[in-house]
Amino acid sequence: MNAYLAVAAVLFVCGVMCMATKRNGIGVLMGVELVLNGANINFVAFSKYGLLGLDGQIFSLFVIVLAAAEAAVALAIALNFYNNHLTIDVDQASELKN
Amino acid sequence: MSPEIYSEVGSLLKWLLTAAWLLPLLGFLVEIFGGYWADRKSKVPAYLAVGCIATGFLLSLIALGTWVDAADMNLWAFESAGHSAEHGEGAEHGDDHEHATVAEHDHADAHDEEHHEHASADEHHGNDPLKTAFSGTFYRLGKFGRLDVTLDWYIDGLTVAMFAMVTLIASCIHIFAIGYMSDELTEHYEDHFVHLPGGRHFHRPGRFYRFFAYLSLFCFSMLGLVLAGNIFQVFIFWELVGVCSYLLIGFYVERHSASTAANKAFIMNRVGDFGFLIGLMVIWTWFGVFQFANTDPAHADQAGLFQMVRTHDGTLVTEGEGMEKTVSLQHIEGEARPSSIPYWLLTVAGLGIFAGCIGKSAQFPLQTWLPDAMEGPTPVSALVHSATMVAAGVYLAARFYPMFTPEVLLVIAYVGCITLFIGATIALVVTDIKRVLAYSTISQLGYMMLALGVGGWIAGLFHLITHAFFKSLMFLCSGSVIHGCHHEQEMTKMGGLYKKMPITCWTMFVGVVAICGLAIPFVTLPAIGAVAFSGFHSKDAIIASALTFSSLNPVHSLLFYVPLITAGITAFYMFRMWFMTFFGKPKDHHVYDHAHESPTVMTAPLLILSFFAIFVAVGGEAGPLVTLYGAAEPAHVAMGATDAGNIGLNLPSHEQIHNFHAQAGMAALLVAFAGTLLAYLFYASGAVDPGTVKRQFESVHEFLVDKWRFDVLYDWMWQRPVHVVASWCTAFDKYVLDGLIHGSASSVVKIAQWDRKFDEAVVDRSVNVLGEVTMSVANWFRGLQTGQLRQYVMLIAVSVVSLFVLVFIFFPGQ
CATH class of the missing domain: 1.20.5 (Single alpha-helices involved in coiled-coils or other helix-helix interfaces)
Structure with a gap:
C-alpha cells in the first residue's frame, strides 16, 4: 500500500508544483488534474487495503466525473479568455483587480 | 272697553299697521333683488318704493281713524282758552280763513267742530293711558326660564301719530328723491367729488334702485321701531335703522368723507347702544319681561314693564331711603320673580336706555356724528337724520317714560340743555347749508330731550312731530337749492336765489318761520289760538315746561334761561341761512347763472310739507294733534310731583305749566323776534357787517367753527x-x-x-x-489578493503542510 501512497504523493506534489509554476492556463489545468488523480489513487488504495471499502471506489468515480466537468468549464473559460486577450497567461487575467 | 270690542279693534289696528310696516320690506326685497342693476335707467324701483310707503300712509290714516273712533275721542274739541284768557283781544281776525283750513286739514272730519270753552284737553290727560292702548304678540321667539322673548305690538295714540307722521314725511321725501336722485339714472355716473390720480373723476354705474331699496328698508325698520311692543324688539329695529343710516350716509361710498362719516355715525351709535344693552340686562334680570305693557283684558295676568313699575295711577311705590331704597313691583303675585328692585338699579336701567337715546338722537356728548352724516344724499338727511331716525331717541325716551326715575329725568334735561346750546351756537358760524340744518337738528332734538326731562312729556313729543315736518321741509328745500346749484352747498357762494327758485325760497321761509317760533303777537283766534306756524306752538310748550320747572326748582333755573336764549339764537341762524341763500347779491356768478328752479316732482313735496309745517299744530296744546298722542301720556305726568326721587325734584303738573304758558310764550316770542331782527341787520339790510363782528370775536368764532373743539x-x-x-x-x-x-x-x-x-x-x-x-x-x-494564481497555490500548499506540521506537533500521539 505504501507504494500506492508514494505514487499518489509524487503525483500530488507534481500537480501542485505544476499549478504553482506554470503560467499557461492549460498547464495549470493539467496540474489540477494531476492533484485530483493523486487523490483518486489514494481513494482506490484505501478502498483496496484500508477500511474504506467500496466507498473509496465510488468517491474516485465522483472525482473523475467532477474533474471532467471542471475541465470542460475551465477549458471554456480558457477559450473565452483567449478570444478576448489572445493569450492564456493567467497572470494577464487581472481585470477583477481594482 | 269690553274684551270683545278690544280684541276686534286691536286686531284691526294690528293688521292695518302691520301691513303698513311690512309693505316697505316687500318693496325693499323687490327693489334689491329685482334685477334693476341690468337697467340702470329704470324708474320702477322709485315708483315701487313710493307706492309701498304711500299705501302705508293710507293704511296708517285708516288706523288713526279707527283708533280715534275706538278711543271715543273728539280731536276737534279744542278751545283757545289758554291764550284768549290772557290776551284775548283781536280774537275775530282771520276766523273764516282758519276755519277753512281746518276743514281741509281734517282727515277724520266726521267729528264735529264744536268749540268747548273749558279745558277739555286735560280730561284725556288725567285718564289711564293704558285704556286707549292695544297690545299683543305677533310671535314668541322663545322662552328661557321666566324670560319671554316675543315679537309684540303696542298701539296707542303715540304709535298711530308716529305712523302717520313717518309715512307721510317718507312719502313726500320718496317723491322728492325721484327728482333729486335722477342723475343716478345712468350707466356712467361721474362722481365729481372723487378725485383719481391724473385729475380724473370716478366713474361708476348709477345706483338709483339701490338708493330706493335702502330708503324702503329704512322705512320698514323705522315703522317696526314705532310698532314694537317690547324694549328688546325696539332694540332690534334700533340697530336696523342704524344700519340703514350707515348704508345711506355711505351711499357715495367712494368718497372718503362719506365712508368715514358712515363709520363715525355707526361707531358713535354703538357707544350709546352699549348703555342700551346695560339697561336691557338690568331689565332682563329684575323684571324678566320686555313688554311695555299688557293691556289685553284676555291676558290681564301678565303685567308689562310699565304696569310692574308703577301702580294704576302712576305712582312709584318705594321703601327705604338712600341706597337702600327699593321700588316695589306691582302685579307679580304668585310668580317666582323678585318683588322689588333697588331704586338705584332702576335709575341705572333708565340711564342705560337713555344712553342709547343719546347716541341715536345725537345728544351731548355723542352729537358729533350727525353733522358728518350730511355726507349722505339730501333726501336721506331729510328723512333719516332730521325727521325720523334721530327722533327715534326722543320717541324711545318718551315711550319709556314710566321707567325713568326723577334722577334720570334731570340727566335728560341737562343733556338736552347742553346739546341745544352747543348745536345752536355752532350753527351760527357754519357756512354749509346742510350743516346749518344738521346743527339746528341737534339743537332742536336737545329741546325735545329738555322738555321730556323737565316733565313736559306732551311738549317734547309735540316738538318731535312739528319739528319732523318743518325740518324735513327745510332739508328738502336745501336739497332743491343744492340740486339747482349743481351740488354747491356753500352758502358763501349763493345769494339772490329767490329770483331763480321762488317756490323753494318761500317754502323754506315757511320752515324757517316755523322753527323760529314766530307768531303774530297779541292776536288770538277763538278756535285756533295764536296765529302761528307749528313750531311756535311746540316751542312755546317746551319753554313753558322749562319755565315751570325752573320756578319749581330754582336751583335748576339754567334749564329755562339757556333754551330761552337759544330760541333767539335759533331765529338768528335760521334767518341768516335764509338771507344768505336767497337774498343779497349773488356771490358767485357761475353758481348763480346756472341755478334753476327744481322740477315739479321736487317742488310738490315741498308744498305738501309746508302745508303741514303750517297747520299740523293747529290749536296748539288743545289741538287735535296733542289730543291724539296726549292720550298716551303716562298717568303720573299730568299731576306733576313734589320732592320726587332721592334728589327732591319738583316736577310740574299740567295745571302749573298752563299757568306759566302765556308768560313763557311772550318771552320766547320776544327773543325770537330779537334774533330775527339781528339776522336781518347782519345779513339782509347790511347795517352791520358780519365780517367786522367776526374779526372782533375772532377767538369765539374760531372756537365755534371748530365745533367747540x-x-x-x-x-x-x-x-x-x-x-x-x-x-x-x-x-x-x-x-x-x-x-x-x-x-x-x-x-x-x-x-x-x-x-x-x-x-x-x-x-x-x-x-x-x-x-x-x-x-x-x-x-x-x-x-x-494579488490575483497571482501560483502564489495562491503556494500559499494553499504551504498552509496545508504547515497545518499538518502543527497537527503533528500539538497532537503527536494520535
Missing part, C-alpha cells in the same frame, strides 16, 4: 390714548413678546449647534472610526 377733544380723549396704548402694546409686542420668542429661538439655535458638535465629535466620529478601521483592515487584506 369736540372732535379735537375726542381725538385727545380717545384716539390719542388709544394710539398711545397701541404704541405701548406694539413696543411690548416688539420688545417683550418678540424678544421672548427671538430669545427662545436663538437659544434653540445655540443648543442645536452644541448638539451638532456632539454629533459630529462623538456619534459620527465613532461610526467613522469603525468604518475607517474596517477600511484599513480591508486595504491590508487587499494587498494579499
Whole structure:
C-alpha cells in the first residue's frame, strides 16, 4: 500500500508544483488534474487495503466525473479568455483587480 | 272697553299697521333683488318704493281713524282758552280763513267742530293711558326660564301719530328723491367729488334702485321701531335703522368723507347702544319681561314693564331711603320673580336706555356724528337724520317714560340743555347749508330731550312731530337749492336765489318761520289760538315746561334761561341761512347763472310739507294733534310731583305749566323776534357787517367753527390714548413678546449647534472610526489578493503542510 501512497504523493506534489509554476492556463489545468488523480489513487488504495471499502471506489468515480466537468468549464473559460486577450497567461487575467 | 270690542279693534289696528310696516320690506326685497342693476335707467324701483310707503300712509290714516273712533275721542274739541284768557283781544281776525283750513286739514272730519270753552284737553290727560292702548304678540321667539322673548305690538295714540307722521314725511321725501336722485339714472355716473390720480373723476354705474331699496328698508325698520311692543324688539329695529343710516350716509361710498362719516355715525351709535344693552340686562334680570305693557283684558295676568313699575295711577311705590331704597313691583303675585328692585338699579336701567337715546338722537356728548352724516344724499338727511331716525331717541325716551326715575329725568334735561346750546351756537358760524340744518337738528332734538326731562312729556313729543315736518321741509328745500346749484352747498357762494327758485325760497321761509317760533303777537283766534306756524306752538310748550320747572326748582333755573336764549339764537341762524341763500347779491356768478328752479316732482313735496309745517299744530296744546298722542301720556305726568326721587325734584303738573304758558310764550316770542331782527341787520339790510363782528370775536368764532373743539377733544380723549396704548402694546409686542420668542429661538439655535458638535465629535466620529478601521483592515487584506494564481497555490500548499506540521506537533500521539 505504501507504494500506492508514494505514487499518489509524487503525483500530488507534481500537480501542485505544476499549478504553482506554470503560467499557461492549460498547464495549470493539467496540474489540477494531476492533484485530483493523486487523490483518486489514494481513494482506490484505501478502498483496496484500508477500511474504506467500496466507498473509496465510488468517491474516485465522483472525482473523475467532477474533474471532467471542471475541465470542460475551465477549458471554456480558457477559450473565452483567449478570444478576448489572445493569450492564456493567467497572470494577464487581472481585470477583477481594482 | 269690553274684551270683545278690544280684541276686534286691536286686531284691526294690528293688521292695518302691520301691513303698513311690512309693505316697505316687500318693496325693499323687490327693489334689491329685482334685477334693476341690468337697467340702470329704470324708474320702477322709485315708483315701487313710493307706492309701498304711500299705501302705508293710507293704511296708517285708516288706523288713526279707527283708533280715534275706538278711543271715543273728539280731536276737534279744542278751545283757545289758554291764550284768549290772557290776551284775548283781536280774537275775530282771520276766523273764516282758519276755519277753512281746518276743514281741509281734517282727515277724520266726521267729528264735529264744536268749540268747548273749558279745558277739555286735560280730561284725556288725567285718564289711564293704558285704556286707549292695544297690545299683543305677533310671535314668541322663545322662552328661557321666566324670560319671554316675543315679537309684540303696542298701539296707542303715540304709535298711530308716529305712523302717520313717518309715512307721510317718507312719502313726500320718496317723491322728492325721484327728482333729486335722477342723475343716478345712468350707466356712467361721474362722481365729481372723487378725485383719481391724473385729475380724473370716478366713474361708476348709477345706483338709483339701490338708493330706493335702502330708503324702503329704512322705512320698514323705522315703522317696526314705532310698532314694537317690547324694549328688546325696539332694540332690534334700533340697530336696523342704524344700519340703514350707515348704508345711506355711505351711499357715495367712494368718497372718503362719506365712508368715514358712515363709520363715525355707526361707531358713535354703538357707544350709546352699549348703555342700551346695560339697561336691557338690568331689565332682563329684575323684571324678566320686555313688554311695555299688557293691556289685553284676555291676558290681564301678565303685567308689562310699565304696569310692574308703577301702580294704576302712576305712582312709584318705594321703601327705604338712600341706597337702600327699593321700588316695589306691582302685579307679580304668585310668580317666582323678585318683588322689588333697588331704586338705584332702576335709575341705572333708565340711564342705560337713555344712553342709547343719546347716541341715536345725537345728544351731548355723542352729537358729533350727525353733522358728518350730511355726507349722505339730501333726501336721506331729510328723512333719516332730521325727521325720523334721530327722533327715534326722543320717541324711545318718551315711550319709556314710566321707567325713568326723577334722577334720570334731570340727566335728560341737562343733556338736552347742553346739546341745544352747543348745536345752536355752532350753527351760527357754519357756512354749509346742510350743516346749518344738521346743527339746528341737534339743537332742536336737545329741546325735545329738555322738555321730556323737565316733565313736559306732551311738549317734547309735540316738538318731535312739528319739528319732523318743518325740518324735513327745510332739508328738502336745501336739497332743491343744492340740486339747482349743481351740488354747491356753500352758502358763501349763493345769494339772490329767490329770483331763480321762488317756490323753494318761500317754502323754506315757511320752515324757517316755523322753527323760529314766530307768531303774530297779541292776536288770538277763538278756535285756533295764536296765529302761528307749528313750531311756535311746540316751542312755546317746551319753554313753558322749562319755565315751570325752573320756578319749581330754582336751583335748576339754567334749564329755562339757556333754551330761552337759544330760541333767539335759533331765529338768528335760521334767518341768516335764509338771507344768505336767497337774498343779497349773488356771490358767485357761475353758481348763480346756472341755478334753476327744481322740477315739479321736487317742488310738490315741498308744498305738501309746508302745508303741514303750517297747520299740523293747529290749536296748539288743545289741538287735535296733542289730543291724539296726549292720550298716551303716562298717568303720573299730568299731576306733576313734589320732592320726587332721592334728589327732591319738583316736577310740574299740567295745571302749573298752563299757568306759566302765556308768560313763557311772550318771552320766547320776544327773543325770537330779537334774533330775527339781528339776522336781518347782519345779513339782509347790511347795517352791520358780519365780517367786522367776526374779526372782533375772532377767538369765539374760531372756537365755534371748530365745533367747540369736540372732535379735537375726542381725538385727545380717545384716539390719542388709544394710539398711545397701541404704541405701548406694539413696543411690548416688539420688545417683550418678540424678544421672548427671538430669545427662545436663538437659544434653540445655540443648543442645536452644541448638539451638532456632539454629533459630529462623538456619534459620527465613532461610526467613522469603525468604518475607517474596517477600511484599513480591508486595504491590508487587499494587498494579499494579488490575483497571482501560483502564489495562491503556494500559499494553499504551504498552509496545508504547515497545518499538518502543527497537527503533528500539538497532537503527536494520535
